[in-house]
Structures are given as C-alpha cells and as structure tokens.
C-alpha cells in the first residue's frame with residue numbers, strides 16, 4: 001500500500017495497544033490514552049499515547065480527531081491536526097478538548113482517542129520577492145466568494 005518502510009515505533013507504555021488501523025486501507029492508526037481523565041465541558045487536557053516514532057524526513061505525522069467521538073460526545077483535538085515532526089522522538093501526546101456545553105467526557109486508559117496519519121510533506125525553501133504573480137483570486141479570502149448568506153443567524 002506504500003513504498004515507505006515500516007516506521008520504527010517504541011512502546012513507552014507496553015500496557016497500551018499498538019496503534020492499528022480499524023480496517024485495512026484506513027488512513028489513520030488509532031492512538032490510545034495512557035491514563036484515565038475526565039474532561040469537563042469546554043476544558044482541554046493533554047493525554048499521553050504511550051508511543052514514540054521515528055518518522056522519515058520528508059514525512060509528517062498528523063493527529064486527527066475521531067469523527068465518532070466528535071459527533072457523539074463533542075470530543076476533539078485542540079490543535080487539530082496536531083503536527084508530529086520527523087525529528088520528534090518523544091511521546092506522542094494529544095491535546096483533547098470537550099466541545100460539549102453540558103456533559104463531561106470520561107476517557108479511560110486504553111480508549112482510542114485520536115488517529116495518526118503519516119503523509120509526505122514538501123520541505124520547501126522560501127525566497128523573498130518584491131511582487132507576487134497575478135491570479136484571479138488575488139488577495140480575496142475569508143468568504144470573498146460568498147455562498148454563506150443562508151448560514152447567518154437572524155439578528156447577527
């Protein structure tokens with residue numbers, strides 16, 4: 001499925017399962033929590049996953065939320081997607097946030113809390129210039145193309 005070699009992974013907490021794909025072909029491997037935590041509404045907490053990896057230079061690890069936990073409980077990742085640099089050898093941690101406005105979320109050790117994707121990344125250089133080339137978009141952004149009038153709440 002990939003021409004990258006298997007990525008060296010250390011289990012810093014052997015009691016936590018290896019990150020695995022729920023289904024062959026899934027983009028991400030699920031990461032598990034190493035501790036029990038309660039996340040109150042609106043609160044965030046940094047949770048360990050018990051693993052460290054040696055990603056090849058030219059790749060990046062991206063930590064994404066799990067959609068099921070997001071839809072059911074409001075659980076997400078503060079800095080989604082989290083960036084795991086190729087040179088990072090420490091424990092991968094996940095900064096979880098509870099977006100639910102009413103209910104606390106209980107995370108238990110071993111729960112699959114997020115997913116790690118590995119992607120190739122271009123390590124480009126930048127060159128300073130006086131002018132940039134013209135494009136049809138130009139400097140338009142942040143809604144310049146319209147199409148969201150119906151999403152505006154009355155009175156706002």
Ligand SMILES: O=c1ccn([C@H]2C[C@H](O)[C@@H](COP(=O)(O)OP(=O)(O)OP(=O)(O)O)O2)c(=O)[nH]1
Pocket residue numbers: 063079081082083084085086088091092093094095
């Ligand atoms: O969700 C995340 C995000 C980052 N990291 C680790 C791996 C990454 O390589 C390192 C630094 O992340 P980042 O560059 O996003 O954070 P920073 O605030 O810029 O810290 P630094 O100054 O160490 O680069 O922290 C995680 O374990 N989980």
Ligand SMILES: [Mg+2]
Pocket residue numbers: none
């Ligand atoms: Mg950084």
